[in-house]
Amino acid sequence: MKFERYGLGILKGMSVTIRHLFRHPTVTQYPEQWLNISRRSRGNELVWSREKCTGCCTCAKTCPQGAIEIITATNAEDNKYDVEKYCVDTGYCIQCGLCVEACPYDALFMGYSFERAQYRRNDLIQSDDALLESPERPASGYFHPDIAEKLPEQTLLIEKITEKRD
Amino acid sequence: MTVPEVIINNLPMEATPPDWPGGYWWHWVFFSIVLIGFMLTMVIIAIYIERRGMGRMQSRLGPNRAGPFGVLQMIADVVKVLLKENIVPDKADKLIHWLAPIVAFVPVALLFTVIPFQNGALLADLNIGILFIVAVSSLTTLGVFMAGWGSSNKYSLLGAMRNVAAVVSYEIPLALSIVGTLLVAGTMSLNGIVLAQDIPFILLQPLGFLIFFIAGCAEINRSPFDLMEADSEIVAGFHTEYSGMKFALFYLVEYAEAIAISAIITTLFLGGWRGPLLPPWLWFIGKTLVVFFLMVWTRTTLPRVRIDQLMALAWKFLLPLALINLFITAIQVLAWDDAVNWIAVVINIVVMGVLILIWSKFFKLGWGRIEV
Numbered sequence: 001m002k003f004e005r006y007g008l009g010i011l012k013g014m015s016v017t018i019r020h021l022f023r024h025p026t027v028t029q030y031p032e033q034w035l036n037i038s039r040r041s042r043g044n045e046l047v048w049s050r051e052k053c054t055g056c057c058t059c060a061k062t063c064p065q066g067a068i069e070i071i072t073a074t075n076a077e078d079n080k081y082d083v084e085k086y087c088v089d090t091g092y093c094i095q096c097g098l099c100v101e102a103c104p105y106d107a108l109f110m111g112y113s114f115e116r117a118q119y120r121r122n123d124l125i126q127s128d129d130a131l132l133e134s135p136e137r138p139a140s141g142y143f144h145p146d147i148a149e150k151l152p153e154q155t156l157l158i159e160k161i162t163e164k165r166d
Numbered sequence: 167m168t169v170p171e172v173i174i175n176n177l178p179m180e181a182t183p184p185d186w187p188g189g190y191w192w193h194w195v196f197f198s199i200v201l202i203g204f205m206l207t208m209v210i211i212a213i214y215i216e217r218r219g220m221g222r223m224q225s226r227l228g229p230n231r232a233g234p235f236g237v238l239q240m241i242a243d244v245v246k247v248l249l250k251e252n253i254v255p256d257k258a259d260k261l262i263h264w265l266a267p268i269v270a271f272v273p274v275a276l277l278f279t280v281i282p283f284q285n286g287a288l289l290a291d292l293n294i295g296i297l298f299i300v301a302v303s304s305l306t307t308l309g310v311f312m313a314g315w316g317s318s319n320k321y322s323l324l325g326a327m328r329n330v331a332a333v334v335s336y337e338i339p340l341a342l343s344i345v346g347t348l349l350v351a352g353t354m355s356l357n358g359i360v361l362a363q364d365i366p367f368i369l370l371q372p373l374g375f376l377i378f379f380i381a382g383c384a385e386i387n388r389s390p391f392d393l394m395e396a397d398s399e400i401v402a403g404f405h406t407e408y409s410g411m412k413f414a415l416f417y418l419v420e421y422a423e424a425i426a427i428s429a430i431i432t433t434l435f436l437g438g439w440r441g442p443l444l445p446p447w448l449w450f451i452g453k454t455l456v457v458f459f460l461m462v463w464t465r466t467t468l469p470r471v472r473i474d475q476l477m478a479l480a481w482k483f484l485l486p487l488a489l490i491n492l493f494i495t496a497i498q499v500l501a502w503d504d505a506v507n508w509i510a511v512v513i514n515i516v517v518m519g520v521l522i523l524i525w526s527k528f529f530k531l532g533w534g535r536i537e538v
Contacts (some may be wrong), residue, residue, distance in 0.1 A: 006526040
């Protein structure tokens with residue numbers, strides 16, 4: 001005789017909901033409370049290093065969207081390319097991370113920040129100095145374990161549940 | 167069976183006007199204002215409890231922005247809904263569309279007139295109080311059906327039809343489960359019923375309480391019987407085409423009905439305003455809110471039933487059990503001079519368990535037994 005079919009099932013369900021009533025809710029009040037995102041997050045923009053970049057254009061070639069535009073000039077004295085313009089249309093970027101993986105000189109990183117929405121379409125096109133690393137736009141640890149080690153650990157949902165009620 | 171001594175001693179003041187100047191009129195004016203204030207306040211509290219409680223049960227927080235702990239959220243919602251545009255569909259039956267919220271609202275307001283807050287503290291101590299409640303409570307359906315018909319929208323009409331079907335079916339077990347209480351109490355006046363409850367009737371009439379709670383939930387369209395206004399199938403049913411103030415009125419009706427049913431359950435089964443230490447009206451309000459919380463709890467837990475399951479539950483499960491409960495209660499009232507005793511309590515609780523087990527075994531739906 002299965003008592004679940006005789007009203008016990010309903011009582012079991014009721015006990016589940018009442019236990020949830022006295023548990024800490026698994027929510028974050030976003031603009032006030034922040035969770036640490038994944039250390040290998042592929043945030044919605046690129047971080048570019050002018051010093052390491054050689055202007056080889058590997059990133060532009062590997063980009064499936066064609067969102068990266070590089071203009072270089074030959075520097076005969078130093079026997080290398082000068083990057084005149086490095087421009088990413090973030091609106092086209094799909095955050096696949098292929099450019100970061102392809103870069104032979106570790107000059108390109110995914111961004112770790114995520115609140116980068118803009119009001120106008122043109123503001124999404126970032127070029128040159130706007131792409132450099134800064135405290136507002138740190139580099140993510142994606143494809144770069146050495147950077148990932150220095151970033152804070154990701155907040156897990158289980159920590160939210162066992163958090164003390166305020 | 168004789169009328170209990172306690173009722174004779176406390177015969178309500180139905181024949182004599184209160185001792186205030188102006189007699190009845192002051193009584194009516196005072197209680198009308200108090201009742202309307204009580205209803206609106208309780209609805210705001212009820213919505214707050216429901217949204218916060220449901221939020222916590224679903225691992226959310228619920229509204230917490232307006233005011234401390236979100237207590238002002240309902241005020242903000244009222245202001246918002248009052249400022250909204252009032253849209254009447256082009257093909258609607260305008261007069262009926264306009265009248266429906268009012269027709270739905272009036273009976274709910276009437277329900278509160280016979281519920282005692284304290285000994286004798288009620289608008290009208292009718293000697294047929296519970297009959298009045300049974301008669302008036304189903305009138306809301308008229309407003310709902312007018313809304314469904316007047317909107318000229320197929321989903322509204324579907325929702326209204328389901329509502330009428332549900333209310334017609336559930337009215338019978340609802341009334342029958344009340345009769346058991348009436349037999350034990352020996353009076354139909356709600357104040358008299360409270361006075362007769364030396365032990366709460368939930369102990370004497372556990373099955374009656376269960377049936378009344380289920381049927382009451384079904385009659386006021388609360389989950390899990392809310393398929394008349396199921397958002398996911400018929401886009402909110404009868405009030406799909408309502409907006410602004412008229413929608414607010416329907417919303418108010420929904421929660422005022424829930425509070426009214428909670429108050430009736432409190433009065434009939436939980437001893438109404440009786441309780442130690444605290445003032446009686448506080449006991450009454452507290453018990454009402456506890457019953458309402460029980461409704462929120464079931465709403466959060468149980469999934470919505472189908473229309474055939476709804477009908478089957480009423481006719482195959484609740485109706486026979488209500489009849490048997492009435493029969494057993496009648497025998498007990500005849501057998502013992504005072505039916506309020508502890509042997510009856512034990513017997514009735516055992517009988518409830520056995521009956522629910524047996525009827526769950528019998529209860530078949532479609533191709534098999536419903537998993538209830």
